[in-house]
Amino acid sequence: MNGSTPVWISKWVCYEWFYSSLDQQLFHGENDFTSCLRESFPQLKVKKMRRVEWSKVRRLMGKPRRCSASFFEEERRTLNSKRHKIRLLQQRKMNEVISKEDLPDEIPMHLVIGTRVTARLRKPQDGLFTGVVDALDTVHNTYRITFDRPGIGTHSVPDYEVRSCDQVETIPLMAFEAKARPRPQPAKLADSLMSLPRFVPNSITSSMSLENDPLLSGSPFKGQLMSIEGGTYGGFPIKFLVLVTRLTKILEIKKDSVNQLKEMNAEAEKKRSYQQCIAPDFQKRYANIVLELENLNKDLNECLVGVQQFCQEIAPDQGLKPIDQPSEIKEKCDRDARKMVTKLTTNTFQNRRLVKNESLMELIGRLTSLMLQIKTFSENELNSFEFKSLQDTLNEIRNDLDSNTINSFKNNVEIHINHIQSGLSQMGNLHAFSNTNFVT
Numbered sequence: 001m002n003g004s005t006p007v008w009i010s011k012w013v014c015y016e017w018f019y020s021s022l023d024q025q026l027f028h029g030e031n032d033f034t035s036c037l038r039e040s041f042p043q044l045k046v047k048k049m050r051r052v053e054w055s056k057v058r059r060l061m062g063k064p065r066r067c068s069a070s071f072f073e074e075e076r077r078t079l080n081s082k083r084h085k086i087r088l089l090q091q092r093k094m095n096e097v098i099s100k101e102d103l104p105d106e107i108p109m110h111l112v113i114g115t116r117v118t119a120r121l122r123k124p125q126d127g128l129f130t131g132v133v134d135a136l137d138t139v140h141n142t143y144r145i146t147f148d149r150p151g152i153g154t155h156s157v158p159d160y161e162v163r164s165c166d167q168v169e170t171i172p173l174m175a176f177e178a179k180a181r182p183r184p185q186p187a188k189l190a191d192s193l194m195s196l197p198r199f200v201p202n203s204i205t206s207s208m209s210l211e212n213d214p215l216l217s218g219s220p221f222k223g224q225l226m227s228i229e230g231g232t233y234g235g236f237p238i239k240f241l242v243l244v245t246r247l248t249k250i251l252e253i254k255k256d257s258v259n260q261l262k263e264m265n266a267e268a269e270k271k272r273s274y275q276q277c278i279a280p281d282f283q284k285r286y287a288n289i290v291l292e293l294e295n296l297n298k299d300l301n302e303c304l305v306g307v308q309q310f311c312q313e314i315a316p317d318q319g320l321k322p323i324d325q326p327s328e329i330k331e332k333c334d335r336d337a338r339k340m341v342t343k344l345t346t347n348t349f350q351n352r353r354l355v356k357n358e359s360l361m362e363l364i365g366r367l368t369s370l371m372l373q374i375k376t377f378s379e380n381e382l383n384s385f386e387f388k389s390l391q392d393t394l395n396e397i398r399n400d401l402d403s404n405t406i407n408s409f410k411n412n413v414e415i416h417i418n419h420i421q422s423g424l425s426q427m428g429n430l431h432a433f434s435n436t437n438f439v440t
Contacts, residue, residue: 023083026104111168131145143162243310253296370413
């Protein structure tokens with residue numbers, strides 16, 4: 001800026017328009033008011049409102065004290081915390097970042113030497129000046145900058161007061177999360193994961209087969225293939241990568257089958273609306289797709305179980321508590337439900353009479369266990385496979401009911417439990433695979 005510019009104009013420009021390369025992603029993202037409005041009124045989609053409607057929204061949200069000393073202190077503390085996390089990610093210290101939830105989707109990288117920048121300088125002259133980055137000090141979080149204006153020289157400027165004149169290179173936050181995964185020992189993996197046939201280059205059988213081959217006998221393979229059982233690639237066991245690849249292929253095939261089923265459903269509804277007969281060939285193709293989906297679901301469940309077992313192995317290495325098995329959750333809730341029902345039935349004479357009906361007491365206990373399991377899942381961030389305990393309890397209740405009450409149970413209990421499970425599950429509608437046999 002020009003040296004003759006008034007001080008108040010210089011400061012106003014800095015405060016309103018100057019954002020460092022470190023802070024651009026933080027301040028140019030969604031503001032706090034928009035986030036609060038979205039969380040408080042998730043169904044509010046309009047961009048324009050009448051004054052009466054806007055006044056009601058503001059009245060419901062309340063009026064925080066935005067200019068108090070404690071508010072400014074909290075804002076500074078939050079900003080410094082975000083800056084510190086971004087610096088750790090820039091230095092590839094992913095394990096030291098405890099939580100990344102408050103960080104932007106794109107993380108700016110360090111400015112390289114030779115980058116032209118605009119920096120806020122305090123001494124020997126206050127203002128914004130252009131220059132070139134000569135060095136980076138990660139200990140004190142500063143850039144060594146040689147300024148263009150004669151007489152200023154070279155100074156160390158904090159990184160939150162330096163802005164690149166060019167587009168800043170960024171890396172998605174998801175890339176850091178992927179690199180932060182630990183490298184577990186392959187020996188810890190469950191032996192039930194999928195195994196494939198392997199080629200051993202220097203074995204006797206391979207040499208004999210190459211000798212009889214007219215093309216390969218003259219140039220035997222001298223390379224070495226990585227072992228599926230004990231090898232790693234990119235920090236992940238090869239056995240696990242093969243499992244994930246198989247899981248991806250199954251999902252792609254299932255997606256195509258579901259799309260075919262949707263098209264056939266639309267075609268069948270159209271024919272029924274025109275009162276046309278559905279050809280036997282159409283019914284046969286429809287049945288084949290349904291059977292294929294059933295087999296895909298079985299294979300998909302096996303892969304998901306393998307991935308779940310791998311997650312259980314790496315949980316302690318990431319500092320997480322071991323994942324509880326569905327049977328452990330169910331047993332705990334069953335015990336608590338029995339204690340609760342026993343306590344209530346011994347309080348009054350009328351409840352003591354119900355104790356004689358063992359089947360009714362068993363039904364009440366299982367329904368109580370069902371509610372306790374839902375309470376447990378809602379209060380903790382659990383894994384989707386742990387919802388299998390809900391399906392086990394539902395199956396036990398359904399098997400003990402007679403044919404007269406089974407429909408009432410499905411309409412009044414089971415359908416609501418499935419809706420709750422779908423909302424609680426991190427996998428959305430994939431919870432359907434958790435109700436099949438889970439191998440532990």
